Amino acid sequence: MGKLIKTIKEYFGLIVIAGAFVIATVMVFMNGRVDTEVFHVVEPGETLKSIADSYQTTVARICEENYPDISPNEIIKPGMKIKMPGSAQNRIITVRLAHWQLEPGVRDGIAYMAKEYQKIHPNVRVVQNAVPESTYGQWFITQMLGGTAPDLIECALGVPYNLLIGYYMRYFTPLTDIVTQPNPYNAHNEFAKVPLRETTKDGLKTCYNNDVQEYMTIGLSQFLVRFYYNKNLLKKLTGRDTAPETWSEFLAACEKIKKHQYINRTSRTEIEKFSAKVAKAEKHLQALKTASASAGSVASAESELALRKKELSNYMLTVPMFAPIANSKYHMNMVEGSLFNVMAASAREAMDFNHDCTLGAVEQYIGFKSKMVTMDHPAYRARFKMVAQYCSNSMPGFTGLGRDDAVLMFVQQRSVFIITGTWDALTLAEQAKDNGFEIGIMDFPYPSGKDDDEDLRKQFMGASFEDPGAGFQFGTPTPESAADRRRIAIDFLLFMSAKENNYKLNELIGWIPSVSGADGAGVLQYFKPHNDGVQGGWNPGIGGESAIKWQQVYAMYQVGQMSFEKMRDDFTSYYLDRGLNDYIIVNKNWRRNIINDEKIVNMLRAKAIIATDERKKKEYWSKYRYVMLRPFTREVDVAFERALIKNAADGIIPPPPFYYSPEARARLKLK
Incomplete structure (x- = not known):
């Protein structure tokens, strides 16, 4: 036994090398080994020939391996399992x-x-x-x-x-x-x-x-899209255990949040240093008074204490306040459609000339050009009042910040609220867990409560209609x-x-699955679409120059550098002057794209002619007729829009989109 141990010690290095070589050889063999039985599951559209090509074999050999279940002329169905020849090598795709x-x-x-x-x-x-x-x-x-x-x-x-x-x-x-x-x-x-x-x-x-x-x-x-909020901060800064449900509750919570300073580790350390100096100066002053020191010594100590308190006070002025809302130009786009635009729903009803329950950019322009609606409409006054209130509670400089800036503000617990989509749910949940707080989900705080501003409450007709697609x-x-x-x-x-x-x-x-009957997990279970709601009533983007002008004045209004009256006057005059030209340019660009319709028409006609399946043939001819008529129907729409614009320019006010005729009013006994 001792001799064996001595031999092992003497040749230990060689034994280790030999063992490693054997193990490597076995691993290579196992990785390169091909199972004797390889099965292929047939996919839609596959044939025996395509399967044979994928496995670098022949149809005849596949049929031999699966005899008598499969023959060369047999039509295989998706889901079938086919045994492959032992020598077949699966081509990697x-x-x-x-x-x-x-x-x-x-x-x-x-x-x-x-x-x-x-x-x-x-x-x-x-x-x-x-x-x-x-x-x-x-x-x-x-x-x-x-x-x-x-x-x-x-x-x-x-x-x-x-x-x-x-x-x-x-x-x-x-x-x-x-x-x-x-x-x-x-x-x-x-x-x-x-x-x-x-x-x-x-x-x-x-x-x-x-x-x-x-x-x-x-x-x-x-x-x-919904509001996320920091449950811990909301409780700490406002005393609320539940999220705000109405606009007045939301603003009240924001006011309380803004009264608190955001103190992180660095600022806390500095505050402790300044506070220690103040405490030391107070202790020194008290000791002098106790010892009945001279008036000069006491006065000097009082000056020292005042200096230390001023230093602390000056530093506290540099400590930022909590920003109620983590916002950016990216997030602002979400709150526009879901919260602000619904306040203008009553204005939409006055301009919905094509009766599709939405407000097109051309309809908006016609409404303004004919003076049927102006920015002084109560709905627009309410809309922009909410915008000003929301932006005043957002983080400073948000219009120049991006998506990541707002998210960082929220996860660092410098803000309580953020509006974003379900695509950020997991990110925020994980960041919240890492930073020691819990997030909640809240619906949009609409002005629907009895304590809400009466002007806002009158214009609120319902939540934003949501019909989310895949x-x-x-x-x-x-x-x-x-x-x-x-x-x-x-x-x-x-x-x-x-x-x-x-x-x-x-x-x-x-995220939320697209499959029917599937709800999201965790915080996503609270995301339910508003199947009953209203469409927005603000759409000034008729074309390039007008859209750019609106972005400029609106950004200044959001940060408080422009009043509503100034924004209204600057934009309205420019909009009415340049809007028609923008509209004409958009239509010219649309006509340039008619060539695509011509390509599609030719393609559909060819498919309809060569189709052997009667159902597909009918489908292609139906699509052919639709695409063929599409340019003509668009021209009809353009003619209608231009007639309305011309009448508006001539001072002819079009009839309201929705109204009762005299006969209908008499029949319904309406005054």
């Missing part, structure tokens, strides 16, 4: 996916989906690329023009709409046939025989492009020359949109 979502959880969620998909399809690799949203538009365009677009790409932040339509027509695969058929990955649940679009909350309506007349994308998530939308620009990649990309998109997978994907990301 790499699918690239790109998006602009840098929020935590998104990349992890997609990576998890890719891993699960690979369990079913071991020959597929999914590689994702997250591009910052600030450069996403330029990157998107570059990839399209360079022929290097990923197989799945999120559409289409920062891409001009007219360019996007061209890209859709030239590069992307229409998904209409896909979304109108059942999703094969729902075969085991209640959606087994339900078309994909009908399994989602919004029917994928936001994924349908009216200009192209096709479903071009599939959305995987749903988004809503977001996180992906399209497929893979060229026809890469048929396998395109097929796999679409199949992976179907995999992520299946019921259980969509639940899991959004759970990992921290």
